[in-house]
Amino acid sequence: MRIVxxxxxxxxxxxxxxxxxxxxxxxxxxGALHNGHLSLLRRAxxxxxxxxxxxxxxxxxxxxxxxxxxxxxxxxxxxxxxxKAGADVVFYPGARQMYPSDYKTYVExxxxxxxxxxxxxxxxxRGVATVLTKLFNIVQPDSAYFGQKDAQQAVIxxxxxxxxxMPLRIEVMPTVRDKDGLAMSSRNNYLSPQERxxxxxxSLALKEAERLISRGRRYSSGxxxxxxxxxxxxxxxxxxxxxxxxxxxxxxxxxxxxxxxxVLAVHIxxxxxxxxxxxxx
Amino acid sequence: MRIVxxxxxxxxxxxxxxxxxxxxxxxxxxGALHNGHLSLLRRAxxxxxxxxxxxxxxxxxxxxxxxxxxxxxxxxxxxxxxxKAGADVVFYPGARQMYPSDYKTYVExxxxxxxxxxxxxxxxxRGVATVLTKLFNIVQPDSAYFGQKDAQQAVIxxxxxxxxxMPLRIEVMPTVRDKDGLAMSSRNNYLSPQERxxxxxxSLALKEAERLISRGRRYSSGxxxxxxxxxxxxxxxxxxxxxxxxxxxxxxxxxxxxxxxxVLAVHIxxxxxxxxxxxxx
Numbered sequence: 001m002r003i004v005x006x007x008x009x010x011x012x013x014x015x016x017x018x019x020x021x022x023x024x025x026x027x028x029x030x031g032a033l034h035n036g037h038l039s040l041l042r043r044a045x046x047x048x049x050x051x052x053x054x055x056x057x058x059x060x061x062x063x064x065x066x067x068x069x070x071x072x073x074x075x076x077x078x079x080x081x082x083x084k085a086g087a088d089v090v091f092y093p094g095a096r097q098m099y100p101s102d103y104k105t106y107v108e109x110x111x112x113x114x115x116x117x118x119x120x121x122x123x124x125x126r127g128v129a130t131v132l133t134k135l136f137n138i139v140q141p142d143s144a145y146f147g148q149k150d151a152q153q154a155v156i157x158x159x160x161x162x163x164x165x166m167p168l169r170i171e172v173m174p175t176v177r178d179k180d181g182l183a184m185s186s187r188n189n190y191l192s193p194q195e196r197x198x199x200x201x202x203s204l205a206l207k208e209a210e211r212l213i214s215r216g217r218r219y220s221s222g223x224x225x226x227x228x229x230x231x232x233x234x235x236x237x238x239x240x241x242x243x244x245x246x247x248x249x250x251x252x253x254x255x256x257x258x259x260x261x262x263v264l265a266v267h268i269x270x271x272x273x274x275x276x277x278x279x280x281x
Numbered sequence: 282m283r284i285v286x287x288x289x290x291x292x293x294x295x296x297x298x299x300x301x302x303x304x305x306x307x308x309x310x311x312g313a314l315h316n317g318h319l320s321l322l323r324r325a326x327x328x329x330x331x332x333x334x335x336x337x338x339x340x341x342x343x344x345x346x347x348x349x350x351x352x353x354x355x356x357x358x359x360x361x362x363x364x365k366a367g368a369d370v371v372f373y374p375g376a377r378q379m380y381p382s383d384y385k386t387y388v389e390x391x392x393x394x395x396x397x398x399x400x401x402x403x404x405x406x407r408g409v410a411t412v413l414t415k416l417f418n419i420v421q422p423d424s425a426y427f428g429q430k431d432a433q434q435a436v437i438x439x440x441x442x443x444x445x446x447m448p449l450r451i452e453v454m455p456t457v458r459d460k461d462g463l464a465m466s467s468r469n470n471y472l473s474p475q476e477r478x479x480x481x482x483x484s485l486a487l488k489e490a491e492r493l494i495s496r497g498r499r500y501s502s503g504x505x506x507x508x509x510x511x512x513x514x515x516x517x518x519x520x521x522x523x524x525x526x527x528x529x530x531x532x533x534x535x536x537x538x539x540x541x542x543x544v545l546a547v548h549i550x551x552x553x554x555x556x557x558x559x560x561x562x
Contacts, residue, residue, distance in 0.1 A: 011446065011448055015448065018299065019300065021300055102530075104391045105391070105410070105440065105441050106388070106389050107386065107414075108389065109385050110385045110386070110387065111385055137445055137446040140448065160386050163384055163385060163386035164414050164415055164418055165292065165415045165419045167418055
């Protein structure tokens with residue numbers, strides 16, 4: 001396994017692989033790797049000849065006051081993780097190389113970027129779409145792998161790739177959870193033991209949503225009110241948003257039908273966590 | 282020579298060429314081809330194994346009230362032109378295929394897009410950057426060829442390709458002029474014989490700029506005033522802008538040094554024409 005820090009070297013390597021007819025699988029990450037990333041790497045390994053994982057804490061997707069500086073960074077731990085998972089290359093570029101001082105170009109997916117998380121993190125998904133476009137142009141993958149945990153990111157990546165005719169497939173893999181149900185996230189590292197316990201209410205609330213819908217509840221407003229009351233029973237949790245939306249357009253649904261995405265974001269102490277579930281009627 | 286209308290077919294064709302190690306040269310156009318385009322095609326032919334020219338009047342780069350509907354369209358004439366120039370493929374996609382009804386993704390190059398032409402054509406360069414990104418992802422060229430006549434477009438294409446790490450080279454070829462000096466443009470078709478004569482003042486003003494600078498004039502404001510007075514001697518011309526800017530950043534220069542770009546846009550009757558010259562000190 002190689003660690004490649006130069007954009008040009010990565011691009012040359014990928015170009016050579018493509019000319020040699022190798023299928024390239026790509027897992028874009030911000031590091032602090034966990035079993036969620038592992039499931040992406042395994043799928044990439046299974047379906048491709050070459051597997052590239054990028055580790056880049058992307059400054060343009062953090063807002064002022066967000067956790068850019070304290071976001072967990074551990075290259076040697078991540079590299080060992082990737083080696084074990086069978087990656088061929090860890091792409092680890094520097095921020096100044098990715099965004100030179102006169103950097104000016106941004107990619108935006110309208111409508112999908114200013115709702116849900118985007119409503120509370122202005123510019124976040126512009127940063128995500130921009131860095132993904134850059135990484136795709138550098139790594140030139142046949143397939144790129146995303147986790148369903150970041151549902152909005154996955155929807156935006158898929159729409160962007162389709163709209164801009166990017167010559168690749170976006171694959172979205174199921175959320176990986178701890179045994180007790182907590183969705184894997186690098187930000188779980190921030191939680192105290194007490195907060196870690198309280199965080200279980202996210203997945204429990206989503207299970208409750210599934211239960212309510214399976215019992216025939218069909219109006220989002222009532223379900224959302226019940227779920228918020230359910231969450232309120234746990235102390236120290238602040239709901240940022242909880243919505244029931246169309247899984248492709250992310251538009252709020254008044255009435256449940258076909259397939260819906262139940263999404264929520266909460267603050268536990270200083271930590272912001274998100275989770276979601278797709279429910280089919 | 283083939284005419285390819287399907288995005289997927291074009292993408293497959295290019296993918297197969299790249300796998301076979303063929304160098305692809307690409308000339309993006311809106312059709313109504315003239316000798317300016319011919320110089321791009323010839324260079325592309327010289328430097329590549331395969332030459333693709335796109336003919337697509339891109340709706341997202343026209344503003345309300347602009348000439349989208351009357352922009353000259355002549356596929357059979359253009360196809361004959363391309364065949365003679367040795368193109369391998371004319372890529373001719375439909376607008377609905379390029380922009381499906383739920384299209385949402387745009388590429389923007391900040392600062393460079395809202396000055397000069399962009400100041401008078403809001404959204405224009407966002408449309409240009411977006412369609413170029415799409416076309417580059419579809420055609421997957423090694424090199425793409427632009428004319429210096431559209432100087433701002435060339436600067437934006439180059440910056441966008443650099444910023445987004447697109448795996449290709451942007452080549453900018455000199456403006457091709459009629460014998461009398463008028464820069465080749467599809468919009469010259471709109472001019473009446475009288476307007477066609479008046480339009481000579483664009484290139485004459487640029488020559489005058491060159492002369493003034495070669496004589497030692499160094500302050501932009503004085504030169505610009507003299508050039509506007511020079512143009513005013515021709516009746517029926519309205520200057521939209523006339524500026525002396527840095528050729529890379531497009532920022533106005535108070536004082537001339539090194540290398541400057543003199544750019545202007547005028548209206549002659551209902552027709553808007555642009556021209557420019559790079560002057561080295």
